[in-house]
Amino acid sequence: MGIVVQKYGGSSLSDAEAVKRVARRIVEAKKAGNEVVVAVSAMGDSTDELLDLAAQVSPLPPARELDMLLTAGERISMALVAMAISDLGYTARSFTGSQAGVITDSVHGKAKIIDVTPGRIRDAIGEGHIVIVAGFQGVSQDTKEITTLGRGGTDTTAVALAAALQADVCEIYTDVDGVFTADPRIAPAARKLDKVTFEEMLELAASGAKVLHLRSVEYARRHNIPIHVRSSFSQLEGTIVTGSINDEETVMEAPIIAGVAHDRSEAKVTVVGVPDKVGEAARIFDALAQTQINLDMIVQNVSAAATNLTDISFTLPSTDAKAALECLDGLKEQVGFESLLHDDKIGKVSLIGAGMRSHPGITAKFFTALAEAGVNIEMISTSEIRISVVVAESDVDAAVRATHTAFDLDADEIEAVVYGGTGR
Amino acid sequence: MGIVVQKYGGSSLSDAEAVKRVARRIVEAKKAGNEVVVAVSAMGDSTDELLDLAAQVSPLPPARELDMLLTAGERISMALVAMAISDLGYTARSFTGSQAGVITDSVHGKAKIIDVTPGRIRDAIGEGHIVIVAGFQGVSQDTKEITTLGRGGTDTTAVALAAALQADVCEIYTDVDGVFTADPRIAPAARKLDKVTFEEMLELAASGAKVLHLRSVEYARRHNIPIHVRSSFSQLEGTIVTGSINDEETVMEAPIIAGVAHDRSEAKVTVVGVPDKVGEAARIFDALAQTQINLDMIVQNVSAAATNLTDISFTLPSTDAKAALECLDGLKEQVGFESLLHDDKIGKVSLIGAGMRSHPGITAKFFTALAEAGVNIEMISTSEIRISVVVAESDVDAAVRATHTAFDLDADEIEAVVYGGTGR
Numbered sequence: 001m002g003i004v005v006q007k008y009g010g011s012s013l014s015d016a017e018a019v020k021r022v023a024r025r026i027v028e029a030k031k032a033g034n035e036v037v038v039a040v041s042a043m044g045d046s047t048d049e050l051l052d053l054a055a056q057v058s059p060l061p062p063a064r065e066l067d068m069l070l071t072a073g074e075r076i077s078m079a080l081v082a083m084a085i086s087d088l089g090y091t092a093r094s095f096t097g098s099q100a101g102v103i104t105d106s107v108h109g110k111a112k113i114i115d116v117t118p119g120r121i122r123d124a125i126g127e128g129h130i131v132i133v134a135g136f137q138g139v140s141q142d143t144k145e146i147t148t149l150g151r152g153g154t155d156t157t158a159v160a161l162a163a164a165l166q167a168d169v170c171e172i173y174t175d176v177d178g179v180f181t182a183d184p185r186i187a188p189a190a191r192k193l194d195k196v197t198f199e200e201m202l203e204l205a206a207s208g209a210k211v212l213h214l215r216s217v218e219y220a221r222r223h224n225i226p227i228h229v230r231s232s233f234s235q236l237e238g239t240i241v242t243g244s245i246n247d248e249e250t251v252m253e254a255p256i257i258a259g260v261a262h263d264r265s266e267a268k269v270t271v272v273g274v275p276d277k278v279g280e281a282a283r284i285f286d287a288l289a290q291t292q293i294n295l296d297m298i299v300q301n302v303s304a305a306a307t308n309l310t311d312i313s314f315t316l317p318s319t320d321a322k323a324a325l326e327c328l329d330g331l332k333e334q335v336g337f338e339s340l341l342h343d344d345k346i347g348k349v350s351l352i353g354a355g356m357r358s359h360p361g362i363t364a365k366f367f368t369a370l371a372e373a374g375v376n377i378e379m380i381s382t383s384e385i386r387i388s389v390v391v392a393e394s395d396v397d398a399a400v401r402a403t404h405t406a407f408d409l410d411a412d413e414i415e416a417v418v419y420g421g422t423g424r
Numbered sequence: 425m426g427i428v429v430q431k432y433g434g435s436s437l438s439d440a441e442a443v444k445r446v447a448r449r450i451v452e453a454k455k456a457g458n459e460v461v462v463a464v465s466a467m468g469d470s471t472d473e474l475l476d477l478a479a480q481v482s483p484l485p486p487a488r489e490l491d492m493l494l495t496a497g498e499r500i501s502m503a504l505v506a507m508a509i510s511d512l513g514y515t516a517r518s519f520t521g522s523q524a525g526v527i528t529d530s531v532h533g534k535a536k537i538i539d540v541t542p543g544r545i546r547d548a549i550g551e552g553h554i555v556i557v558a559g560f561q562g563v564s565q566d567t568k569e570i571t572t573l574g575r576g577g578t579d580t581t582a583v584a585l586a587a588a589l590q591a592d593v594c595e596i597y598t599d600v601d602g603v604f605t606a607d608p609r610i611a612p613a614a615r616k617l618d619k620v621t622f623e624e625m626l627e628l629a630a631s632g633a634k635v636l637h638l639r640s641v642e643y644a645r646r647h648n649i650p651i652h653v654r655s656s657f658s659q660l661e662g663t664i665v666t667g668s669i670n671d672e673e674t675v676m677e678a679p680i681i682a683g684v685a686h687d688r689s690e691a692k693v694t695v696v697g698v699p700d701k702v703g704e705a706a707r708i709f710d711a712l713a714q715t716q717i718n719l720d721m722i723v724q725n726v727s728a729a730a731t732n733l734t735d736i737s738f739t740l741p742s743t744d745a746k747a748a749l750e751c752l753d754g755l756k757e758q759v760g761f762e763s764l765l766h767d768d769k770i771g772k773v774s775l776i777g778a779g780m781r782s783h784p785g786i787t788a789k790f791f792t793a794l795a796e797a798g799v800n801i802e803m804i805s806t807s808e809i810r811i812s813v814v815v816a817e818s819d820v821d822a823a824v825r826a827t828h829t830a831f832d833l834d835a836d837e838i839e840a841v842v843y844g845g846t847g848r
Contacts, residue, residue, distance in 0.1 A: 016480035050500065056440035057504050058511035065510070068518050069503035072496040076474065079493035080481050086489070087482035094492050 007158035023084035042073025063108030074134035152213025178239035208263025256355030273338025431582035447508035466497025487532030498558035521561035576637025602663035632687025680779030697762025
């Protein structure tokens with residue numbers, strides 16, 4: 001009998017009725033002849049409510065205690081799901097991350113899974129139970145402390161369980177029907193993808209598509225676990241994430257472009273007038289790295305011949321912009337740059353597709369579409385299967401729509417879905 | 425340096441402000457030179473809210489999952505208390521019951537502590553931390569499952585920790601100033617007791633005084649751990665529970681009467697016309713025991729000579745009355761009794777004091793006081809240091825006041841306190 005791992009996010013577990021609906025869904029999978037293991041997030045907004053309580057008690061709570069607090073959220077939802085399953089006449093056993101053998105490193109708040117030892121899960125399966133596991137959490141290998149995996153962590157828990165249990169598939173249930181060629185709220189003609197490769201999904205996730213968390217896709221690719229992203233509100237087939245762009249057959253079948261992603265959460269910082277000599281850029285990015293700031297796109301153009309000065313721009317999460325500017329301000333004399341510019345009214349639009357490797361002219365077509373829509377490009381960055389541009393925030397919608405149409409992604413009929421984040 | 429164990433109940437942890445006040449209190453004890461270990465209950469009404477959620481999901485949730493759910497409550501409060509302490513510049517480590525080494529039997533919902541192995545607590549103390557432990561919970565020895573100790577469980581957690589750590593004292597913080605000679609809401613002249621023996625406290629708790637849970641007093645007596653019951657809202661000294669009525673010195677110092685307790689939570693059932701022959705009573709109480717019903721007082725008088733029939737009355741928690749009546753109904757033909765009477769408009773009033781062993785006339789004085797107050801006695805039961813009577817529920821207040829006055833327990837000045845339950 002095959003093992004199916006399912007994941008239900010907070011939006012699928014908003015209240016008692018939702019918990020009961022999820023339980024029916026789980027029981028269906030069991031009735032269909034599968035062994036079922038389920039990873040759950042905290043209910044609805046309960047994580048934010050706990051964070052709120054913490055903030056009322058302490059402006060800067062210790063990370064260890066914050067993890068202790070937040071893990072209560074999944075504990076509540078897993079117990080309720082198990083109860084609802086029992087009410088349907090099936091038996092379920094819920095396990096915390098620690099009980100489930102989710103072993104992590106010791107970095108509170110964003111721990112990485114380093115091993116899964118699912119002894120208790122296997123025992124419970126052997127006894128005929130459905131297994132419910134608290135997502136987003138684990139226990140540290142060295143210190144035996146409770147840890148959390150950070151936002152999107154329950155996706156990663158599900159994939160890690162699927163890998164450890166050699167499951168047939170990892171089903172990620174969410175509030176949308178699957179992975180779309182663009183956000184349907186912006187491009188109403190967006191289509192659901194039936195299939196997408198791990199690499200494309202990675203680029204989509206990194207470029208702002210919120211349906212799957214980046215880390216879970218990385219984990220699935222590394223362990224070659226197919227992910228089925230689907231809606232907990234319908235019976236429709238969703239999107240299968242599987243296969244590599246390096247696999248001939250996959251690429252032959254794949255469309256040229258998987259989709260258009262966008263991201264409004266970043267800001268742009270430009271260091272103006274940096275002396276163009278060896279080591280200046282290193283000095284700047286060293287300092288930023290030591291402030292624990294994650295940068296996204298970095299662009300430096302050739303310096304103006306007359307002045308021998310250059311400008312360096314980068315994007316980063318808006319929430320980190322203040323810290324970055326303070327850090328750079330402290331370097332001003334040392335580096336000798338002229339000034340700092342800061343713009344948080346930007347957006348990033350990315351075109352992603354394995355097929356672009358073998359199809360010349362994609363970039364030209366992309367930029368032409370943007371030009372025809374009157375969208376000015378501020379920054380450009382590319383990877384093997386992705387082209388990203390930074391544009392004014394007010395141009396994001398037009399850019400997504402124009403690109404989507406230019407690459408013939410528009411569906412014949414518009415599907416009625418809502419595309420949104422999935423919390424954890 | 426001595427170890428002090430403190431316990432804070434849900435009413436002392438009602439919201440973020442209350443958590444911060446408790447944290448200040450804990451830090452004071454640390455500053456005074458103690459090692460401090462704290463057991464906490466879930467915040468305010470959060471346990472009831474979780475029970476409510478469970479009821480919405482399943483009418484009869486599995487006990488294992490209910491324990492998993494409820495233990496989230498203390499997890500939240502312990503993490504918040506630790507955060508608030510850290511905000512005051514001290515370090516705290518919170519531990520679940522399982523992490524703290526609270527080992528129980530496997531009876532979900534009302535597990536008994538069978539051992540405490542506080543290795544992690546000792547380590548944390550050794551590192552200079554204040555330790556916060558989730559009350560009310562543990563982990564089962566055989567199955568390694570999460571268990572809860574039932575209502576009042578956090579009192580027991582605190583006492584068990586104090587015993588395992590050989591603490592100097594176990595301070596139970598609550599919303600009243602200590603143990604009173606009667607409920608001040610009923611007898612406004614009630615006085616706070618400075619000291620009371622374990623046995624007296626046991627009888628008080630068993631007779632309806634809600635300030636300490638019966639099981640925690642039993643545990644403290646067995647391990648000879650002094651309990652200091654005091655208010656988390658004031659700096660007043662509370663009541664010390666310590667010493668035995670079998671210790672000469674203690675008895676010499678003790679007042680004759682410790683207090684008057686009352687309990688309105690019981691109902692009375694009378695089995696009318698039971699044939700007075702060997703084995704009939706056993707048959708009745710065997711059947712009730714098998715239905716898992718705990719009886720309190722049991723009274724049987726001599727049978728009427730003419731009929732050779734007798735009546736057997738007992739009291740039990742009102743919530744169990746329905747089950748008891750159904751059970752007895754099934755025995756009617758077998759036992760051949762005449763009928764069943766049921767009265768849930770009763771109350772129990774108890775007079776408790778170690779001194780009554782050596783002072784004759786206590787019973788007469790008690791009954792005279794009740795008679796003068798116009799209170800009719802329905803049932804009587806006595807122990808070595810307690811006399812209890814069942815009266816009409818509407819007579820309870822008058823009975824408590826009359827008894828309190830008759831035994832000279834009234835204070836000269838009325839203390840302004842509220843006497844109430846402490847949740848867990």
